[in-house]
Amino acid sequence: MKKELSLSNHNKSEKLINVYIYEVQFFDSNIINVIEKLRNKYRINVFACGLNQTFEGKPFPFKDKKDHICTLMALSDKVISLDAICNNCGKVATRTYRLGESKDTVVIGGINFYQARCNNCFLEKD
Ligand SMILES: [Zn+2]
Structure with a gap:
């Protein structure tokens, strides 16, 4: 079931500028759609950090194993590897x-x- 992203709890008098996501590799792959919607529909900057590889040196799969972190990296404006x-x-x-x-x-x-x-x-x- 596809859920519509809601920012209804957001105070409309304040403009939401940035969203920060920590350990993004632990989300389901739908996080990619959420991030794209935040960026493209609401024009919100999204900063996501997480591991790019598993302990086996493979691209880190999202929790539902439907996609990998590398897809999110490919859609990003900037990737910084620490x-x-x-x-x-x-x-x-x-x-x-x-x-x-x-x-x-x-x-x-x-x-x-x-x-x-x-x-x-x-x-x-x-
Ligand atoms: Zn060494």
Whole structure:
């Protein structure tokens, strides 16, 4: 069922300029339609951040697995890729390495489950 985006709770005297979405990879793929509507119908700037790759180095699928984060990136005006410091060697890290045996795409956890890794250390998979 398709729901119409409603901004009815929005105070009409204030112009909504920006919407910020954190961890966008955890939404269903319909978030793409919502973002496009905010941008194109309501002329609202949308800033979305999230992971572009899974712990397996694949494009991150949305929760319903009907699309990937790369579609959202392709529709964006600007994509900024941030990096971290490799937990293994100290070089620039662009990958997320997960400790443990689970093959599930999403496992909630922090430093005890995930490490930033450079591509070389990511591929070594100690
Ligand atoms: Zn490294």
